[in-house]
Amino acid sequence: MSIGSWSPPRKYKGLRTQFVQAIKVTIPYPDRDHGRSLNTFANRNLVNEKLAEMEDWCEENCTRSWSSSGYCSWYFDRMGEAVMFKMIFGGR
DSSP states (O other): OOGGGOOOOTTOOSOBOSSOOSEEEEOOOOOOOOSOHHHHHHHHHHHHHHHHHHHHHHHHHOSSOEEEETTTEEEESOHHHHHHHHHHHOOO
């Protein structure tokens, strides 16, 4: 992810970085419904809303650096924050 293509979320505290941290949480991508283009559009909106919710959670709750690589890969400096994120949003 290049630094020029990222725009900070509304509640940006300066803890989001472009670097990978020690603890990784992998969020499974939602199932895609390939039946109709309308469903694909609805699924894309659902993913974007969930991504914004996850970013907002990190901005509000993380006290150390964190980063993400798209929807599925999230990295944290603190184990407790990674565990809480995983409990709230799922993943492994």
